[in-house]
Amino acid sequence: MVVETAPGPDGSLRRLTIDTDGPQTQRQLRTLLQARLGADLMHLGEPALDVAATGKVTQRLCVPAGTDRERALLDTEADHLVIERLLLEPDSIDAYTGRHRRIALISNASDVARHGRVPAPAVLPALESAAVHLRRATGLDIHPLPIAADTPKELAAAAAALAPGFAAVCLSQTHPAHAAAVRAALKPAGTPVVDTNGHAHAVATAAATVNALRYKGIPPHSACVVLAGGNRGGDLSGLLLAAGIHSLTLLDSGAGLDSLAGPADLIVDLIGLPEPSDGTLVLRADPRDVPPLHATTQRPHALHALPALLTAATRTRELTGHDLRAAVWALAQCARPGTLLPAVDDPGLVQSLTSALFADPARPTDG
Structure with missing residues (x-):
C-alpha cells in the first residue's frame, strides 16, 4: 500500500x-x-x-564543563568531598547525585511481545521505544538495559547489582516468574520495582473492566467476572477484588470456556481465548499482544499507567497497593463517554493519575 x-x-x-x-x-x-x-x-x-x-535515546550533560573551574568540580578532589559527605549522611545520596531522576529499564527478553523468549540484545529496540515514551511523559532519565540472564535468580542478582544507581527499576518484556524474583530481591534494599505487565498493564486492565461493567449497567459487587490466564496478570486479580468484584473466577491457561460452572457477565482474557459461542462480552487484554498506540481507548496498554507509577515510585522510593488501587479508579474516571480508557497520549493523563496517587494525606512525598 x-x-x-x-x-x-x-x-x-x-x-x-x-x-x-x-x-x-x-x-x-x-x-x-x-x-x-x-x-x-x-x-x-x-x-x-x-x-x-540511529538509536532512540541519548545522554545529555547536566553540568557545564567548559572552563578550568567547571572541570575542577568534576575532578577527583571534588568527588572525594561529595563521597565524604555521603559517608557521613548516607540518606542524602539523592540530594547530591542524579539518582533521583534515573530509571533502570531492564529486561532479560524472557517474554517479548509476539515473540516469547529471544536473545537479550534483540529486545533493545523495544526498550529504547519504551524509553522514548516514558521520557516524554515523565521527564525522567530512562536507561534501557538488556540483561543476559537465563533464570529468575540470575536476573534478580543483576537487578540488585544495578539498583544502587537508580531511583527505581522498571521491568519490561520479562516473564512473570522472573519479574517476581526481581521484586523479591530488591524489596529489602528499598528500591521500588515497577513491573510493566504485573503493575501498569494490570492497572489499565482493571480500569477497563470497571468501565466495561459500568456500560453494561452491572455494579461490580453483582458482576460475575472470569479472569483467563490470571497467572500472567501480576496484581490484576487483587485489583479486581479491590474494585468491588465479589465473584471472580480464575480460568487456568490450559482450560477452556466449557469448564466454567455458569454464565459470566465479562471475561477478561489475558491468553487469547476463542470467541465465546454464547456472546459473552470479552475484554481482550493479553499483555503479549498490546494494541497500537492509536487504538488504546478500548484495550489496555501499560503506558496508560506506567508513567504515573514511575513518577510516584521515584518521588517516594516505594510503590504500594494504595498506589495501584488509586491509579485504577483515576484511570477509569479519565475515560471519555463510550470508551473504556483514555488514549495513552491524552493531555493531562499522567498529571491526573499522579495527582490521584498523592491524594492520600498520609502518603509520604519527596518535598
Whole structure:
C-alpha cells in the first residue's frame, strides 16, 4: 500500500513510502523493484529500521564543563568531598547525585511481545521505544538495559547489582516468574520495582473492566467476572477484588470456556481465548499482544499507567497497593463517554493519575 509520494531532489524522481506487513514482504518487494528498475535506480529503505539504526535515546550533560573551574568540580578532589559527605549522611545520596531522576529499564527478553523468549540484545529496540515514551511523559532519565540472564535468580542478582544507581527499576518484556524474583530481591534494599505487565498493564486492565461493567449497567459487587490466564496478570486479580468484584473466577491457561460452572457477565482474557459461542462480552487484554498506540481507548496498554507509577515510585522510593488501587479508579474516571480508557497520549493523563496517587494525606512525598 503506497501511503506517501514525494518528488526527488531534482524533481525528476519520485520517492515512495510503502507499508508492508513484515520483513518477508519487504524482501520480496525489494527483489521485484530491483528487477524492474535496476539496483542503481532505486534505494529501498524500511522506516522502522532507519529509525532504529540511529538509536532512540541519548545522554545529555547536566553540568557545564567548559572552563578550568567547571572541570575542577568534576575532578577527583571534588568527588572525594561529595563521597565524604555521603559517608557521613548516607540518606542524602539523592540530594547530591542524579539518582533521583534515573530509571533502570531492564529486561532479560524472557517474554517479548509476539515473540516469547529471544536473545537479550534483540529486545533493545523495544526498550529504547519504551524509553522514548516514558521520557516524554515523565521527564525522567530512562536507561534501557538488556540483561543476559537465563533464570529468575540470575536476573534478580543483576537487578540488585544495578539498583544502587537508580531511583527505581522498571521491568519490561520479562516473564512473570522472573519479574517476581526481581521484586523479591530488591524489596529489602528499598528500591521500588515497577513491573510493566504485573503493575501498569494490570492497572489499565482493571480500569477497563470497571468501565466495561459500568456500560453494561452491572455494579461490580453483582458482576460475575472470569479472569483467563490470571497467572500472567501480576496484581490484576487483587485489583479486581479491590474494585468491588465479589465473584471472580480464575480460568487456568490450559482450560477452556466449557469448564466454567455458569454464565459470566465479562471475561477478561489475558491468553487469547476463542470467541465465546454464547456472546459473552470479552475484554481482550493479553499483555503479549498490546494494541497500537492509536487504538488504546478500548484495550489496555501499560503506558496508560506506567508513567504515573514511575513518577510516584521515584518521588517516594516505594510503590504500594494504595498506589495501584488509586491509579485504577483515576484511570477509569479519565475515560471519555463510550470508551473504556483514555488514549495513552491524552493531555493531562499522567498529571491526573499522579495527582490521584498523592491524594492520600498520609502518603509520604519527596518535598
